[in-house]
Amino acid sequence: MQTLDLHELKADEAIKCFLNEYENYQKTREAFRLVHGYGSSGEGGKIMRRVRQILQDNSDKLKYSYGEDIDGNPGYTIIYPNQKMAPFTDLLAQEILGFCEVSKVQGKILSKFRKHGDSNIIRTLKNLEKHKMIKAGSKGIHKTWTKL
Structure with missing residues (x-):
């Protein structure tokens, strides 16, 4: 069994690497x-x-076993890829979903992810909403977003 080691990378780099490598493993279903x-x-x-x-979020596309369920080690996961992951399993979408576990006003989201550009952030929010992964709301005059 092949091993993909991410634990020395920064979180953003690790997630990007995982998503790219998942596609390669998925093609062979290895x-x-x-x-x-x-x-x-x-x-x-x-x-x-x-x-x-x-x-x-993609449990209908793959199977997995946590290390702690296998041998008590929570530092790894065995992944059995079957299908491509959901279309919005990208780094920005994942970051936004993680940030919006608790409802956030749109201004805070734009500020937090400003390096991606406002138009890209708003497009990602709307796509996540379209795919029922996040919902829009309001807090006074401010638009809010909350992960479903």
Whole structure:
């Protein structure tokens, strides 16, 4: 079984690498071990939490087994890719979904992800809404977004 080791990368780099490599493994439907580490906080690291959220969001496209269920080690996951992941499993969409676990006003979202550009952020929000992954609301005069 091949191993993809992400735990030495920064979270954004790790997720991008995982998404790219998943496509390669999916083409051959080859299972692989994803080493994401557990994080130094003792509560699970950013990479592990984000990878697991992606896996849960795409559970109809793949199967997976957490390391702690296999041998007690939460620092890796075995992934069995079957189909391509959802069309909005991209880095910006995943970051926005993670940020909007609790309702956020649009201004905060634009500020947090400003490096991506306002038009790209708004387009991603609308696409996520179209695919029923996030919902729009309001808080006073401000538009809000919340992950479903």
